[in-house]
Amino acid sequence: MLKKLLILGSFLLVTGCIGQADREIPKLPDGAYKLEYVQITESGISSKEFRNQLKIYSNNRYMFAFMHPQIGVDAGAGLANWNNGVMTEIPLFNHNGSVNGFKFDVTIDQTNTGFTQSLVGLITEDGRSLDMIETWETASTEKSPYDGLWQRVISEENSDSEIFEIKMIGGGHFITMTRSEVGSVIEKNFHFGNFTIMDNKRAVQKTITSSDETQIGIDEILSVGVVKDGLISNSVSDNGIEITSRYKKI
Missing domain, CATH: 2.40.128.490 (Uncharacterised protein PF14869 family, DUF4488)
Known part of the structure; x- marks a missing residue:
C-alpha cells in the first residue's frame, strides 16, 4: 500500500511539474509603461538608477526614450514578438538612425502594477557588458486607431x-x-x-x-x-x- 502511495505521489508531482512547464504565460498588454528604476550589475558591482523613461508596446512594435547620463539622447524602436514570458526585441531604429543585425530576448515577469524585465550581457556602445533588471509601472493600456x-x-x-x-x-x-x-x-x-x-x-x-x-x-x-x-x-x-x-x- 505504501509503495502504491509513493508511486501515486511521484506521478502527481511529475504531472504537476509538466503542467507548470506547459502553462502559457499571458502576453504583456499593449500600452505605455514608465520606468520606476533599473538595477545595473557590471563586473560584479550592482547599482540602482532612477530615470525618466517611457516605453510603449503596441501591435508587435516597441519604442523607448530617455536621457542617458553619459551619451545624452538614448532612444530606440523596432519589432517586439512575445513568446511565453520572453519578449524578443529586434531594433530597427535608434538615435543614430537605422540599425540592423541585433536581437534581444528580454525576460518579462508581469506584476500587479506593471512588469520587470531582465537583460543579461547587454553590450553598450562603448563595449561594456551589463546585466540589467528594470522595473516598470503601467501608465495606461488605452487604445486608439493611431496606435x-x-x-x-x-x-x-x-x-x-x-x-x-x-x-x-x-x-x-x-x-x-x-x-x-x-x-x-x-x-x-x-x-x-x-x-x-x-x-x-x-x-x-x-x-x-x-x-x-x-x-x-x-x-x-x-x-x-x-x-x-x-x-x-x-x-x-x-x-x-x-x-x-x-x-x-x-
Whole structure:
C-alpha cells in the first residue's frame, strides 16, 4: 500500500511539474509603461538608477526614450514578438538612425502594477557588458486607431532636408525621436507625453519629457487621420502656419 502511495505521489508531482512547464504565460498588454528604476550589475558591482523613461508596446512594435547620463539622447524602436514570458526585441531604429543585425530576448515577469524585465550581457556602445533588471509601472493600456510605430515621410519639396523622425503612439501616450543634420552639425532629440483623443479627427499631444527643455509642457492640437497604412498629422505653428506631417507604418 505504501509503495502504491509513493508511486501515486511521484506521478502527481511529475504531472504537476509538466503542467507548470506547459502553462502559457499571458502576453504583456499593449500600452505605455514608465520606468520606476533599473538595477545595473557590471563586473560584479550592482547599482540602482532612477530615470525618466517611457516605453510603449503596441501591435508587435516597441519604442523607448530617455536621457542617458553619459551619451545624452538614448532612444530606440523596432519589432517586439512575445513568446511565453520572453519578449524578443529586434531594433530597427535608434538615435543614430537605422540599425540592423541585433536581437534581444528580454525576460518579462508581469506584476500587479506593471512588469520587470531582465537583460543579461547587454553590450553598450562603448563595449561594456551589463546585466540589467528594470522595473516598470503601467501608465495606461488605452487604445486608439493611431496606435503603432510610424516613420515620417519626407516630401519631394523637402527631400534635401536631412531629417529623420520616428514616432510611436500607444497606451494614451506618444514618443517621438528626431535626428537632423545641418552641415556638419548633428542634432538628436526626443519628446514623449500624453496623446489624448478629443474626437475621431483631433487629438491633443502634450509633451511631458523632452531632450529639448523648451518643449516640456507644450500642448499641441493635431488633426489626425489614417489613410491605408499611412498617418497624416496636421498642426498649427505659433505663427499660424499649418504644418502637415505624413508617416508610413513600420
